[in-house]
Amino acid sequence: MATAYVYDFGEGSREQAELLGGKGANLAEMTRLGLPVPPGFTIGTDACRVFLRTGAPPSALADEIAEHLAGLERSIGRRLGAADDPLLVSVRSGARFSMPGMMDTILDVGLNDTSVLGLAAASGRERFAWDSYRRLVQMYGATVLGVPAARFEEVLTRYRRRLGVADDLGLGVGELTEIVGEFRRIVREVAGEEFPQDPREQLAGAVLAVFRSWNGERARVYRRREHIPDDLGTAVTVQAMVFGNSGRDSGTGVAFTRDPGTGRPGVYGDYLPDAQGEDVVSGVRDALPLQNLERLDPFSYERLIAVLRLLEAHYRDLCDVEFTIERGRLWVLQTRVGKRTAEAAFRIACALVDEGTITWAQALARVDGRQLDQLTFPRFDTQADGAPLAHGVPASPGAAVGAVVFDVAEAVRRAATGERVVLVRPETRPDDLPGMIAAEAVVTGRGGKTSHAAVVARGMGKVCVCGAADLDIDVEGRRCTGADGTVLEQGATVSVDGTAGTVYAGALALVPSPVSRYLETGVRSAGVVEAVARFLEQADAVRRLHVLANADTAEDAARARRFGARGIGLCRTEHMFLGPRRPLVEDLILARTDADRRLALDALLPLQREDFTELLAAMDGLPVTIRLLDPPLHEFLPDHTESALRLARARARGEEPEPRAVRVHEAIERLHEQNPMLGLRGVRLALTIPGLVATQVRAIGEAVVARVRAGGDPRAEIMIPLVATVEELRIVRAEVERVLAEVGQAAGTPVHCPVGTMIELPRAALTAATIAPVADFFSFGTNDLTQTTWGLSRDDAEASFLAGYLERGILDVSPFETIDRAGVGRLVDLATREGRRASPGLRIGVCGEHAGDPESIRFFHEVGVDYLSCSPFRLPAARLEAGRAAVVTATDADSR
Ligand code: PEP
Ligand code: MG
Numbered sequence: 001m002a003t004a005y006v007y008d009f010g011e012g013s014r015e016q017a018e019l020l021g022g023k024g025a026n027l028a029e030m031t032r033l034g035l036p037v038p039p040g041f042t043i044g045t046d047a048c049r050v051f052l053r054t055g056a057p058p059s060a061l062a063d064e065i066a067e068h069l070a071g072l073e074r075s076i077g078r079r080l081g082a083a084d085d086p087l088l089v090s091v092r093s094g095a096r097f098s099m100p101g102m103m104d105t106i107l108d109v110g111l112n113d114t115s116v117l118g119l120a121a122a123s124g125r126e127r128f129a130w131d132s133y134r135r136l137v138q139m140y141g142a143t144v145l146g147v148p149a150a151r152f153e154e155v156l157t158r159y160r161r162r163l164g165v166a167d168d169l170g171l172g173v174g175e176l177t178e179i180v181g182e183f184r185r186i187v188r189e190v191a192g193e194e195f196p197q198d199p200r201e202q203l204a205g206a207v208l209a210v211f212r213s214w215n216g217e218r219a220r221v222y223r224r225r226e227h228i229p230d231d232l233g234t235a236v237t238v239q240a241m242v243f244g245n246s247g248r249d250s251g252t253g254v255a256f257t258r259d260p261g262t263g264r265p266g267v268y269g270d271y272l273p274d275a276q277g278e279d280v281v282s283g284v285r286d287a288l289p290l291q292n293l294e295r296l297d298p299f300s301y302e303r304l305i306a307v308l309r310l311l312e313a314h315y316r317d318l319c320d321v322e323f324t325i326e327r328g329r330l331w332v333l334q335t336r337v338g339k340r341t342a343e344a345a346f347r348i349a350c351a352l353v354d355e356g357t358i359t360w361a362q363a364l365a366r367v368d369g370r371q372l373d374q375l376t377f378p379r380f381d382t383q384a385d386g387a388p389l390a391h392g393v394p395a396s397p398g399a400a401v402g403a404v405v406f407d408v409a410e411a412v413r414r415a416a417t418g419e420r421v422v423l424v425r426p427e428t429r430p431d432d433l434p435g436m437i438a439a440e441a442v443v444t445g446r447g448g449k450t451s452h453a454a455v456v457a458r459g460m461g462k463v464c465v466c467g468a469a470d471l472d473i474d475v476e477g478r479r480c481t482g483a484d485g486t487v488l489e490q491g492a493t494v495s496v497d498g499t500a501g502t503v504y505a506g507a508l509a510l511v512p513s514p515v516s517r518y519l520e521t522g523v524r525s526a527g528v529v530e531a532v533a534r535f536l537e538q539a540d541a542v543r544r545l546h547v548l549a550n551a552d553t554a555e556d557a558a559r560a561r562r563f564g565a566r567g568i569g570l571c572r573t574e575h576m577f578l579g580p581r582r583p584l585v586e587d588l589i590l591a592r593t594d595a596d597r598r599l600a601l602d603a604l605l606p607l608q609r610e611d612f613t614e615l616l617a618a619m620d621g622l623p624v625t626i627r628l629l630d631p632p633l634h635e636f637l638p639d640h641t642e643s644a645l646r647l648a649r650a651r652a653r654g655e656e657p658e659p660r661a662v663r664v665h666e667a668i669e670r671l672h673e674q675n676p677m678l679g680l681r682g683v684r685l686a687l688t689i690p691g692l693v694a695t696q697v698r699a700i701g702e703a704v705v706a707r708v709r710a711g712g713d714p715r716a717e718i719m720i721p722l723v724a725t726v727e728e729l730r731i732v733r734a735e736v737e738r739v740l741a742e743v744g745q746a747a748g749t750p751v752h753c754p755v756g757t758m759i760e761l762p763r764a765a766l767t768a769a770t771i772a773p774v775a776d777f778f779s780f781g782t783n784d785l786t787q788t789t790w791g792l793s794r795d796d797a798e799a800s801f802l803a804g805y806l807e808r809g810i811l812d813v814s815p816f817e818t819i820d821r822a823g824v825g826r827l828v829d830l831a832t833r834e835g836r837r838a839s840p841g842l843r844i845g846v847c848g849e850h851a852g853d854p855e856s857i858r859f860f861h862e863v864g865v866d867y868l869s870c871s872p873f874r875l876p877a878a879r880l881e882a883g884r885a886a887v888v889t890a891t892d893a894d895s896r
Helices: 014-032 045-054 061-076 115-123 126-143 149-163 173-191 199-213 217-226 277-281 292-296 298-315 342-354 360-365 369-375 408-416 430-438 452-460 514-521 528-542 554-562 573-577 579-590 594-618 640-652 659-671 683-688 692-709 726-747 762-766 768-774 782-790 794-799 802-807 824-838 854-863 872-887 890-894
Strands: 006-008 040-043 089-095 105-109 234-240 251-258 265-273 319-326 329-337 393-396 399-405 421-425 441-444 463-466 472-474 479-481 487-489 493-497 502-505 546-550 568-572 623-627 715-720 755-759 777-780 843-846 867-870
Touching (some): 006 014, 006 061, 014 040, 014 045, 014 089, 014 234, 014 298, 014 329, 045 234, 061 199, 089 199, 105 277, 115 126, 126 149, 126 173, 126 199, 149 173, 199 234, 251 292, 251 298, 251 342, 265 292, 298 319, 298 329, 342 369, 360 528, 369 514, 369 528, 369 854, 369 872, 393 452, 408 430, 421 493, 430 452, 441 493, 452 463, 514 528, 514 554, 546 872, 554 594, 554 872, 568 573, 568 867, 573 579, 573 594, 579 594, 579 659, 594 623, 594 692, 594 715, 640 659, 683 726, 692 715, 692 726, 715 726, 715 777, 755 762, 755 824, 762 768, 762 782, 762 824, 768 777, 768 824, 777 824, 782 824, 794 802, 824 843, 824 854, 854 872, 867 872
Parallel strands (some): 441 463, 546 568, 546 867, 623 715, 715 755, 755 777, 843 867
Antiparallel strands (some): 006 040, 040 234, 089 234, 251 265, 251 319, 319 329, 393 463, 472 479, 479 487, 493 502
16 A cells, blocks of 8 residues: 555666665665565655654554555565564664764664564574673664663773673673663663564654654764755665674675775775674774675675675665675665775776776766865875874775874863864764864774774775774873884874875975876876876866966966966966065055156056066966056055054154055054945046056056067956946946057057956846946955955855854855855856857956855856856866766766
């Protein structure tokens, strides 16, 4: 019969992840494919949403669960929690987006004082039955009844110590029976109720606990970090248990169809004989490399390999599976398109294109600009320094240096003050998430490539070394000791090489990564460099957006060209007024007469001409968009307090201060503004300081002439900042054209430079139709446009309330990082459309920080701007994202 909230595994498919969660949808898909999946059913996310909204599950849910459970019992021929040979089930969370380890799972539901005996009899393994019961009381107690997990751990530790055994395998039937008794006493004492003996009550309790765990602290922290909406809710899968802890012919593991660290093909994963899945993920016991299974159980190994091949071919991507072998029989418990490092993402997608499995458009959906950025981060120069302090599993690549800390609170505390920290733990658990987020790198003493630490760190792009067994970690003493006896106290500096799996004392020197070497030199090499190079070629071939650079010096311009810029979209000229040239600008500010001002400007002219000539040479043949002076003049004067102090000290010594110092101080006071961001800057300076525009434009014009005479192809363009009304642009444009005509006449060769305006005030955007006919191009200054649309100054906001807003979820992301589509984005859209309508052929670009942000680039592509201009280091990611925006549909991106 059709039910509203519950679906058998036989009913769904992978397309239904929204309803069934990723896990439920993939279980349905594998069931459809005929893979050996233990049967079960999924409670859809809409039931969870009802629970989250009303605090109670939908009224029909209990009956629907009962009905599906009856079906499951019929198909298996066993009853949940029956006194002999009972059916047991696992109850797991599974949201639309994978949130590894962030919500609750309860295994072995159905065991009680009688069914434990039935299980023992039916399996012929008494120890296994009591161990399973022990696990259930422990998990149920902690997740459903809220007993602190440590209470149970203490008991286990006590028993292990008493028997002198390293892990739980050393505990016998007698101990396990006693432990179950102790656990139940703890439950009674802490929760004030009995551990329920009714299997159906257990099941109902477990389902509600999974619903509740959607809003658990660690799930919420994870969602905020990954920008997963809070209102999706989780599905719950209920699945017949199979037992990896049934003896030597049993076990459990995690397998990947390719190496998620490097992308190399081949068998990759962990296997733990005679264990249940949680043992692998928690990293509490060291797993064997999966290859060992070939020797231990060749038949199951072969079947597993066949499953992996089939899944990868079917999903056309790297998959990971959790599997269990129960007395020589393989079961697949879950699969998903696996998380991977940036390097693996590029290499796997490229390999799948070469194998003919996916198209380039699909491949572009599977990598992104942030991953490309990660690949350009520097690596350690491991040639340079001595022996590592410890070796472990290279679980998530990259290089990180920081102060070693041993607990989450310390990591969070230090990181909040801006300190870089490395979190070192025996193993990590889901509760350690805030510390992992705060840390640059995570090091664990135990656990393999698929331990909690490894999976979560890879997902977050953090450096991680796992299972560094030669590091003796003393959490209580807040120190660790390396293999060679070196002791590191809390706060000592360590270097973690997640690519090699090594940890060093002190800060190692850094060298460029292979990808950044390639970007600098163009020299390709096999592996990740080749994959990145091919992706960039593909992106360049399909993108509609041109990509230019924000660069102010010839050196930056040259780098920008190497990184693929097709010109300079923003040259900020203010740096030409700083450093040793500052006194000349002071002269300009202090000038009382036209003649004094002339002298000051004449001194600046040749210096600027030289700057522009160099820049035009570095970008020969490509546009160089030069913006006239923008910042308020007081930025070129000394600090007010310092200047006041200097004068006061001189007077205190009874000296008469230097007349120039007095005049500078007067100028500082005269030019002081309450809100410099909204003050005398941009085009307002051009209209206020006589001769300023003329001097800058003359320098540009003469640089163009010099380059033409030198046989070059200079393409200077002139850009006016902070225009609010077309009148400002009209006046300045006339002045620009007058000066260029003069320069042309003197040189005997006409000089033409397109003249455009920045759109960085709401009024400019709203009156774009009036401004457009006077401009050859628009360039959105989205930094100022964001400040003025939101009515806040970025530096002040970042220093005070913005972090709090993000923390409280008032904002999802800073509007200075990703374009605010609903507000600032609307202005960009409107100005683009109305500007073009008034002036067809108007060139439109973006030169604010957002031009290098992956999410924003998609928006600019959609709105139809022509070009992006971003800082040189962001160019490769911008090229890639512009390519992705052109070919990747929202569904492609979503189906990752
Ligand atoms: C902008 O406002 O976006 C811009 C590019 O100008 P600046 O950052 O120099 O103010
Ligand atoms: Mg600006």
